[in-house]
Amino acid sequence: MLAIRLKRVGRTNDPSFRIIVQDHRRSPKKTRGVVEYVGSYNARYGKPQVNAERIQYWLSQGAQASDTVHNILVDTKVISEKKVNAHNKKTKVVKEVPVEAPKPVAEVKAPAPVVEEAPVAEAAPEPVVEVKEETPVAEAEAPATPETVAEVPAEEVVAKEEEAPAA
Template sequence: MLKIRLKRVGRKHDPSYRIVVTEDFRGPKSGKYLENIGSYDPRKDTKTINADRVKYWISKGAQVSDTVHNIFVSEKIIDGKKKDASSKKVGKKAQELKKKSEGNLEPLNEVLNP
């Protein structure tokens, strides 16, 4: 599966990112990539993106990560709304807390509703 995502480069406390196309998105973040299609510096808010190559890789079936999708939408390379990039992690934690709380409330429910 092809994935377009950010690859962190730069010094400690001075992040900058390359926008890269990778073969397997579960691999190491500093691993090999097929093509570098742009860069992003969040501290200076500078973006350089090769829009033609982005459209080419998306036409080949590459999936775009949520953060990169938001960058492409803000640069008007692709149409659509921005995605909530942090919702996946928050959703998992909320489900875990719900499971834990359900287990703790069962004895309390038996006492309150005999």
């Protein structure tokens, strides 16, 4: 049985191929057994040149095109069929079963972080102090009001936050 397949003739890192008609039992690397050269394909530029008349003749004589050559012939409109998957021959084609849309899960909204600002002094403004929910020290203490923040220097508040273990 004859096969229409690619034979690599390009240099390293410069792939180009000849499209040949050959006995399917022979290696395409050898020149022996090539019945006819029917085209070429430069993979770098992607422009196949095929002799459509001769390919139609060999297909009518029973020659089988390889998957890659088949796809090239479909691209050049020598044959009017669908492309075939040339890769992943070992994986099975699984029919896709319609999957039900996942049910929306009610999201629990976390309370917004409380931002407390210190009163602005004319000489030097104090930095903004954020109370994080994650620190157990902040939860144990009474909620701070702007008056209590003004009483405690900013350096002590920062030191307490640094001492708190990360949760």
